[in-house]
Amino acid sequence: MEREVIQSVGFRNIKENGEIVGFQLKIRQPYYRGVFLSQIKPGNLMVDGELFTKDQIIWKVNGEEYTAEDMRKDRYTHWHPMEPATLIIKKAGGLSQGYHDLEYGFCSTHSYMPPMMEDLSDPTKEEVIYMPEFGHNLHRRRLLIV
Amino acid sequence: MYQDTRKGPKRGVSLYSYSGEFGFEKNLEDCFEDIYDMGAHGIEILANTHIENYPYPTDAWVDNWFRLLDKYDLVPVEYGHWVDSRVLQDRYLTTEEAAEFLERDLRLAHRLGFRILRTKMPVITDTLEPVENWKDIIRAVLPLAERLGLTMCPEIHIPTNLNSKMVREYVDFIKETGTTSFALNIDFSVFRTGYAEGEFRSPGFVENKPEDIIPLLPYVACCHAKFFHVNDEFEETMVPYKEILHILAEHGWNGYLLSEYEGADKYEPGYCVGDTLRRHHIMMKRILGD
Numbered sequence: 001m002e003r004e005v006i007q008s009v010g011f012r013n014i015k016e017n018g019e020i021v022g023f024q025l026k027i028r029q030p031y032y033r034g035v036f037l038s039q040i041k042p043g044n045l046m047v048d049g050e051l052f053t054k055d056q057i058i059w060k061v062n063g064e065e066y067t068a069e070d071m072r073k074d075r076y077t078h079w080h081p082m083e084p085a086t087l088i089i090k091k092a093g094g095l096s097q098g099y100h101d102l103e104y105g106f107c108s109t110h111s112y113m114p115p116m117m118e119d120l121s122d123p124t125k126e127e128v129i130y131m132p133e134f135g136h137n138l139h140r141r142r143l144l145i146v
Numbered sequence: 147m148y149q150d151t152r153k154g155p156k157r158g159v160s161l162y163s164y165s166g167e168f169g170f171e172k173n174l175e176d177c178f179e180d181i182y183d184m185g186a187h188g189i190e191i192l193a194n195t196h197i198e199n200y201p202y203p204t205d206a207w208v209d210n211w212f213r214l215l216d217k218y219d220l221v222p223v224e225y226g227h228w229v230d231s232r233v234l235q236d237r238y239l240t241t242e243e244a245a246e247f248l249e250r251d252l253r254l255a256h257r258l259g260f261r262i263l264r265t266k267m268p269v270i271t272d273t274l275e276p277v278e279n280w281k282d283i284i285r286a287v288l289p290l291a292e293r294l295g296l297t298m299c300p301e302i303h304i305p306t307n308l309n310s311k312m313v314r315e316y317v318d319f320i321k322e323t324g325t326t327s328f329a330l331n332i333d334f335s336v337f338r339t340g341y342a343e344g345e346f347r348s349p350g351f352v353e354n355k356p357e358d359i360i361p362l363l364p365y366v367a368c369c370h371a372k373f374f375h376v377n378d379e380f381e382e383t384m385v386p387y388k389e390i391l392h393i394l395a396e397h398g399w400n401g402y403l404l405s406e407y408e409g410a411d412k413y414e415p416g417y418c419v420g421d422t423l424r425r426h427h428i429m430m431k432r433i434l435g436d
Contacts, residue, residue: 001169003415032165034194038234075233078200082169111232111268118232132413133165 005030006102006141007084013094013145020094023145026084027104030135034081035108037066037074043105043123043137045089052089054123060086095145105138147212147259148219150187155394157430158188158223158402160370161196163419166412168195175214180420182218184427185436188368188402190224190264193251197258201250211258223402224262224299224331224368225255231268231277238268241279245286248298252287256294262367264331265298273350274306281319284328291327297367298328304335305348308358320365329367332359333406338374340384356389363399371403376425380432391433403430 002008010026029035042059045052054068061079065088079085087104105123120128127137150156159181164172172180174196181189194200198207215222229248231239239247248265255263265284267276277283284298291298306312313330320328336354341347359366374384381387391403405426412419 003170032162032168032195033192033228034200036230036233039230039232041235072235078194080198080200081195082198109232109235110228111230112228112266114269114272114274115232116272118235132410133408 001028001082001084004141005135005139006104006143008141008143010084010086011102011143011145014088021092022088022090023094024086024088025102025104025143026086027106027139028084029079029081029108030139031108032081032133034078037061037071037077037079039075039108039110040071040079041107041109041121041123042068042071043107045087046101046103047095048101056089058088060088097145099142099144101140101142103138103140107134107137110134147215148187148221150221152436153398153400155369155391155399155434156188156402157184157186157427157434157436158190158221158404159184159186159423160190160224160226160404160406162190162192162226163405163407163412163423165195166414166417167419171418178214178218178220180423181220183420184424185431186405186427187219188221188223188404190226190404190406191222192226193254194228197254201254203254208257215259221402222259222261224264224404225251225258225260226264226266227251227255228266229268229283238277241282241286244268244279244283248283248287249290252290252294252296252298255296261296262329262331263296263298264301264370267300274303275312276300284319285323288323288325288327292325296327299331299367301331301333301370302336303333303370304338305351306336307352308332308336308354308362313362317362317365330362330365331368331370332362332366333370334372334385334387334390335370337385337390338372339386340374342375356386356393359390359393360397363394363397366399366401368401369394369403370406371426371430372406372408373426373429374409376422376429380425380428382426382429387429388433391430395434405430 007026013020014022042054
């Protein structure tokens with residue numbers, strides 16, 4: 001696992017029945033403790049300026065796929081900090097060969113912190129108060145599709 | 147399993163200290179060996195971080211857990227976990243749901259050989275007051291905790307004062323229920339007197355004098371030996387350790403001091419928290435004379 005939240009391993013187009021139907025990338029938690037899926041606030045993915053909203057992104061955790069709606073309700077599935085999650089995005093033809101600028105935002109709720117902290121946290125924006133232990137909301141990386 | 151039969155305050159480490167390196171430079175066994183190097187025997191883990199497949203580790207993982215404890219003479223002292231009452235973003239868990247959440251951790255802590263849990267309460271205010279139904283939640287799981295021989299401890303941490311209403315309510319609860327399954331974990335940040343230049347200070351925080359811990363000692367199951375800056379003479383400059391540890395020893399307090407380093411610098415790449423922890427353990431070893 002790499003320290004960068006967006007991992008270089010796992011970034012590729014997805015082929016089904018010989019056709020490219022989308023792409024995927026992997027992310028790790030920028031935070032030291034695991035969270036249940038309902039604690040996660042998924043945000044937007046930008047690829048070279050193209051916007052994919054949270055409802056267009058499937059999270060794959062422990063081998064199972066979840067929509068943003070599934071995640072909101074799931075307080076039993078635990079995302080471990082040492083296990084990167086895969087983000088799956090449907091896009092006919094996938095991403096072109098070459099470099100892509102990726103930006104993905106997400107954050108989580110933590111019941112042991114004052115509720116005010118959660119009200120302030122917006123996964124589509126830079127955090128209001130940066131705390132190294134929680135990491136940033138927005139993560140960027142430039143990666144290659146072969 | 148190894149038993150540390152020494153009386154008095156004993157040295158240990160909270161694996162939270164390694165949170166900048168865990169999963170990168172260090173795995174579970176590396177942390178254990180590092181603690182063994184320090185001659186410390188107690189450990190605290192964070193359930194959601196250090197247990198693979200939490201909350202349902204495999205039997206093979208649990209077997210390896212006990213093998214590693216044996217290999218490095220470690221005692222599983224404290225199981226760190228959270229009552230995430232706001233696990234759902236649109237409402238708080240009911241008492242029954244929170245109790246179910248908590249019971250899963252009690253069973254797992256017991257399976258891994260722990261006797262004490264650092265039960266992180268969900269908070270509702272900036273001053274870290276717990277949810278209004280905390281007593282109902284704890285009361286609901288006391289029978290299971292008592293049956294499994296487990297003690298749940300809220301952590302008393304800066305900006306809370308030991309003489310505050312919050313601490314008094316926890317102690318009253320212990321007295322009212324007569325339980326031995328609920329106690330306190332005192333984090334030494336409550337004694338903090340020093341700050342680096344420009345460092346954040348919790349508004350309204352008043353530090354405790356070391357002797358303020360004395361009336362609480364019957365209810366203190368373990369301590370987070372919080373430290374901030376151990377200088378090259380191996381003295382902590384921001385917490386009066388000598389006074390605190392002498393008080394614990396003189397009053398016959400019997401438990402573990404779990405080193406917990408939470409300085410933000412530990413997340414900087416290349417930072418080695420093992421060095422920071424060793425400084426702290428040289429300091430505690432000198433004071434305790436072990």
